[in-house]
Amino acid sequence: MLQKLYSKNWFITVLLSVLLFAFSVISLFVGVIDIKISDLFRGGVNLELFFITRLPRLLAILCTGTGLSVAGLIMQQLCMNKFVSPSTGATLASAKFGICIALVFLPASTLWSRAIFSFVFAVFGTWGFVWFVQRIQFKDTIMVPLVGIMFGNIINGCTSFIAYKYEITQALSTWETGHFSMVLRGRYEIVYLVVPLLILAFIFSNHFNIVGMGKDFSQNLGVNYKFVLFLGLTIAAAITASIVVVVGEISYIGLIIPNMIAMFKGDKIRGTLVDTALAGALFVLICDIIARVVIYPYEVAIQLIVGIIGSILFLFILFRKLKHGRKAIRLDRKKKGGETA
């Protein structure tokens, strides 16, 4: 019985891990300068290059993919809405606004101070959005992300206005469309903050689930609803901010990856968090490889590729929901024999 509680199909997890490993290796050896595996043992310029750009890039990609998808997962649970994510919940827009403010008022700001600004704004933006949504209590679930997108656009408008006024549009454009080409050793390490935040998210995953069931439900189980809600949103905002400040805005990941994993594995976060993280990393990794080879030897911003593939996947999810509601895809269906609908 206890085993049954824990060992839910591991097939997807293993598959994702293997794919992620394979694509990670490919990613390390794709680029203008041809680095061979043998170079790693021989040393020299290529080895140095490997540690200055290729490895940091891979690590940044992995952190971005896992971070944004898990941030989306947490936000969807806490807001009880499958269409909420950092990009549809004003988190990304607020994080960018924070960077803009840092650029204007602290022109000599370091990466760290920008990250702090970005984090503070992302937290307040997300809290504000969730507070608003909970107060109004929309009947239609699609209203919540729509309000989030509008909210985000208003914040983006403020960002653009300030950027024009202080002539920093050019500087700010680095963060408008996310890309990994500027990820170099020494200027991306903030993104590692994602790792402890993910561990924290895993520890509190059952709390997030319980809060996602509703206020009465959590109080019945002695879980402090407001505290967990704020904690979860803060974790999501911190993850988003530490990614945005390094690679810029990448949309869709937090929206589609948790939804796709939930189709197979349900909403119990303990069971889906690892898969969501792996799938997010894999998605970003594949998009990045495409971005690097599509106009080789140049590369396009990954946001472009993510936008195209992401919107297709998103449409797929939408149509599937219209057709089947939220019916789960069950891999073990055949074993069990006839399902009663």
Next chain:
Amino acid sequence: MNVRNLIKKYDGKAVVDSVSFKIEKGKVTSLIGPNGAGKSTVMGMISRLVAKDSGIIDFEDKDLSQWKSRELAKRLAILTQHNNVQMKLTVQELVAFGRFPYSGSHLTAEDAEIIAKAIDYMELTEFADKYIDELSGGQRQRAYIAMVIAQDTDYILLDEPTNNLDIYHATNMMKIVRRLCDELGKTVILVLHEINYAAFYSDYICAFVDGKIAKYGTVDEVMNKETLSKIYNVDFQIIEIDGKPLSIYY
């Protein structure tokens, strides 16, 4: 559980006005009354979901507000109709949350046993791996009850458990309530709209009108023509079936 002078005001208007009563342990008590009589608010306050303005709720020799939330969750469970039904949790995962006040995220072998028993008791074993949003309304309600059973509390509070259920499932629900009390020795308090369910399945009835208790007593004491007509402002006839009073209103 002993309630004294409970008051709750919304915008200066008292929704619950100096309500005092004592819940008998090991019995089923139904709170009834017309809409807006304050029965649900009283339920909210005695289950700590709603903050009281003043008054004392004496629960096991300590005021409810003095209890640590997690400790209270081991003594008193509340089930409302405001749960997120879209969540894709299996019955087993849902029922496992009932052990959360005891073991947090680390379930022990003993917890697993209690969970399995609770699912079995609610006859949901064959649905244990089904998602709750795939169940019928009656099955889902049973899954929530199974969670509350796994929570292993002395007191079980149910806010309109027959809401949105058809006659078959609602009757089943009330039979379950009776079993919770008779077989498992729980003290059950429920808010009901349907007077006859209250009459047939509970031991005590507490009738509310305008935020005050109109009548509190055993079923026989409350279920008479004069009292009910006064509470609901409708003509009542009381007939007896199986030795229990049932009301007819029109």
